[in-house]
Amino acid sequence: MERLTEEQLHQRLAQLEQSLGPRGSIVDRVVRELDQLQTPVRPARRKRIIMLLRQNKRVVGWAASLAVAAVILGSALVLPSIQGRSSAPSWWLQPPSVWAAEVTATLDAAKAEGFTCRGLMVWVSPDGKQHMSSTTMKSYYGRTGYRRDIFDGDVLRELQWYVPGHTRRLMVGCRNDTRSFTILEAGEMPQDESPIDRMKFMVGLMDKADRKLGEQAIEGRKCIGFEINASKYGDNPKTWLTRVWFDQRSKLPVRIEDIRPSSEKGLIETISVEDQFNYRPQLSEDVFLPRVPAGYVELHPDQLKRPEGAESLTDEEAKSRLGLRAVGLSSEQTQLQKIIGSIAEAAKVPYVVNWQALEKQGITRSAMTAIPQGATFEQSLEAVLHKLDESGSIGLAVRNGVAVISAVTPGPMTLPPGSDMLSPARE
C-alpha cells in the first residue's frame, strides 16, 4: 500500500490549486454583476417575524394590527432612507463630505488587500500634445513591503525592494543593465508613502476642491474626478495642481496627476502620473523578498558618494560648456550625438548610449537623424543617456531652458560583458 507523506500531500494540493486557473477572475465577474444590481442586500428580519406569526395562530389578530402600525410607521421612518439609498449609485453627486466618507471607506479596504500601480512622467507641449516618458515604474504595495520595478520601454532595468533593517529601512536595488546591486539605508523616503494614504489625505480636503472634473472614461472605466490646488494642502505654489480620478463603480482611485507648469522652451507643463492601479492583485510575500541574481556585483554605497576633488559644475559653467546653440543639423554629427558629446565633455565622464531605447523613440543612427519632431530635449536625453545619474556619474536638470549638468568622476564605468543593451557611443 502506497503511503502519502505530508510533503507529497502538500505538493498535490498545490498542483490542484494551480489547476484552478488565475486568481481574481471570479472577483471581477461578481463585482461587475453586483454593479448592475440596484437593490442592496438587507437582513431578512421582517420575513422571519411574519413566519413566527404564522406558526402561532392565536397572535395572528394582533399581529395584523401590528403589521398595519408597522406599515404606517415604516412609511414615515423608512421611506426617506430608501429615497436616500436610491441615489446611492450616484455617490459622486453627493456633497463633498459624503464623497469623502464613501471613498475613504473603500480606500481602507483596498489598502488592506494591497495593490500595484504605474508611475510615469508626461510632458505637454503648447499644441496640447502629450509626450510620455520612456522610463516607467511599477510599484507594488503589500501588507509586508514595498517594491518598485523600473522599466526603460519594455526592458526591466532595475528592481528596488524596501525592507526593514536593524535600525532603519533598507533599499535593496538590483540593476540588470550594469549587473550590480546596492544596499542603502532608505529611511523615510517620499516613495514609501502609499498613494492610498495620499489619496485619503486629499479626500479629507475635498471640501476645498476647486472643481469636480465630470465624467471621463479612463482605462475603460467610467470615472469622476476632482481638482485641487496644491497650495491648499501644503507650502506649494499656487500654480501646482493635483487631479484625482475615481472609478464610479469601485470608488477606487484610477489615476492621480500632479501638474506643474514648465518653464522649459517648448513645454507648458509636466505631469507626474500614477495610473494602471490594480487592486487585490494577490501579491505573495515573495514579491517583497529581495533577490539578486548570481554574478551581480555589489556596488558599495560609498561609491555613490561624491569623491574628494571631483569636479562640480555650477549652472553657469555648465551652460557655457554645453553651448547648446552650437548644436545644429548642419554639423557632421547628428543633433543627438552633438548633445551627448557636449554633455560628456562638460562632465568629463564616460558615457553609454542605450540604442535600444533610442530606436524605440524613432531615432536611428543615420547621420541625418535629428531629434524627432515633438520630442523635447529632456525626453531625448532620457532616451540616450542610460541613467548615469543613478550611478553617481552625471546629474541632469533643466532650468530655464538650459540643461544643467552636475557631474562627478567616480572612475570608468564597466560595461557588462556581452551586453546587447548597451554599446559605447564613442569610438
Place this chain on the structure above:
Amino acid sequence: MESDAELVRLTLAGRRDAFSVLVGRYERSVLAVARSVLRDGEPAQDAAQEAFMAAYTQLGSLRNGKLFGPWVMQIARRAAIRMARREKRLVHCASDDQLSSVTAKANPGETSESLLHAVTKLPDSERIVLMLRHFEGMDIREIAQVTARPVGTVTKQLSRAHHRLRKEFEQWND
C-alpha cells in the same frame, strides 16, 4: 484582517466592497467545489459566479456570519449541480450523494480529480480550513482570524484534514 462575520455585517450595512473581500477570500475554494462537480473550467467559473451572487442576495438569511465559508460552498455545490443538470452533463442525479459517487467514479485514474473530490467530502469545519490554507494561501493565524476560531483549533482541524486525505489516498491505492 476582518473576520467573515464582520464582512457579512458590513455587507448587510450596504458595503458592497466588503462583499468583494469575501469573494476574493473564498474565490478559489468556491471554484474548487464547482470544479468537483462540473470538471470543466468555464462552467465551473459560471457556477462560482452564480453562487456568489446567490450568496449576496440571500445574505440576510445567513444567521451566523462566521459560517459564510461553508455556506457559500454549499450554495456553490448546489449551483454546480443545477448547472450540470441543465447542461445534461449528468443524467442520473437523484441526490448529492449519488452525484458525488458518479463524479468520483468517472475518472478514477485522475489524481487531482480524486483529490478534489476527497477535499469536498471533508467535514465542513476541516474543509474550510484546508481550503483557506491551500487554495487561498492563508497562514494559520489568518485562518483563525477570518473563521473566528482559536489558532489551536485551526491547527488541529488542518491536521485532521491532512490525515483524512492521506487515508483516503491509501484507500485509492489498495
